[in-house]
Amino acid sequence: MKPIYINLAVAIFLAAATPAFAAEKSKLDDQTQLPKAPAKVNNTSYFKPPLESELQGNAFGELVRRGEAIFVNTKALAPDYVGNGMACVNCHLDRGRKANSGPLWSAYTMYPAYRKKSNKVNTYTERMQGCFQFSMNGTAPPADSEILTALTAYSYWLSTGAPTGKSLPGRGFDEPPPPPGGFDIARGKVVYDAQCALCHGEQGAGKKVGSTYVFPPVWGKDSYNWGAGMHRVNTAAGFIQHNMPLGRGETMSDQQAWDVAAFINMHERPQDPRIVNGDIELTRKRFHDGDGTNLYGTVIDGVLIGQGIK
Template sequence: AERIQGCFQFSMNGKPPAADSPQMTALSVYAYWLSTKAPTGVEIAGRGYPDVPQPKGGYDFKRGEAVYQAQCAICHGDNGEGQKVAGDYVMPPLWGKDSYNWGAGMHRINTAASFIKYNMPLGKPGSLSDQQAWDVAAWVNRHERPQDPRLVEGSIEKTRLKFHANDGVNLYGQQVDGVLIGRGSGS
């Protein structure tokens, strides 16, 4: 239940259902049903995605912007706004007020790079190099998104130290081009 609640709170930037709610029971039972006959204690093929090591030269925002415009904007929009049909997102926003918040695992550049490498672009997973995956992940995660709901005493720095300092490669609480990342956008 806590894992599912975390998805609601961070990745979806929403309010999680109570652990004892009918909705949580339904989601938990569904997850249990999905794993029927799956072996326990064994890594199942297709689960998750491998880590993509950080390239020797690190990441580059300008290269990431170019990859984004060439490979991602068609689905996620020129400004990361996603796409809606009949008022509902059919392609998620990657930054801005409706995207995942700073507490989501995807805010980590290393996590986003691995997800992107093995799942994107739509219909062509694995077509980006490791470098391109890191570059575009950094580009996406240099943009503002809703605040981490665990904000400590209204302080980005205290929140960075408590939740983000040893949390993979991320930009939360860092200065990028003179802008403090993590202020939050429309959360």
């Protein structure tokens, strides 16, 4: 029997490929007359993780499959540790295989590593715990839990044959440089309405079938929190430029990617769990100043950003 996520992925792909979708999309493009962005040429050849079919049916294979299942259906399989509507795979696309989408094959071999965020050397386990706490707005499973053991096994297997301690091309989210004139949130909204709202919703809330998100939220109570890496405009711009709109990555200009990333990341989401004495200003100083480009604790149109949402 095929696991459910394959069906979901197919459903998503079909949704994106249907003529109705295409018609809707070109209507929107006409209305907003977006400047056509030159497609980025990318000839980089990336590390190839092993194929699913190469995985053996032994105890190791079982553990790897379990890790993959948790990575894809995180909320269902690790419910105690997830506080929003997200799954790991929502940001680490193609089950953690896709280059420039935080692929696991380039991550596993880079730990233990020093992280500024925690000001200490993190193990791979601690790095994943960070994504549970911030990206998943949840709590970290214990280091020796079955969940983290399975996720580690999956990452280890995906990096079969990758060199240790060498940052491979495609690691992380490869950010476009900040546009010379800065970013523009109003322009970002135009991009969002034309190219993103169809799937992620006009209010950024994503779309559900039953209780499962098929299109994940990009802001609001079920999205990543104010402490997550994706809240940085530069990081989101990198993710978006390479991967969005889904199935049509590498089609947005640096400017469009930054504008729409800023638009998404000016919206409220769950509070940064590291908040200092309930004070946004202090929290900004301690954790957000110097953490790339982000809007937490800034004032936009007279509104203080970063108040959090439950």
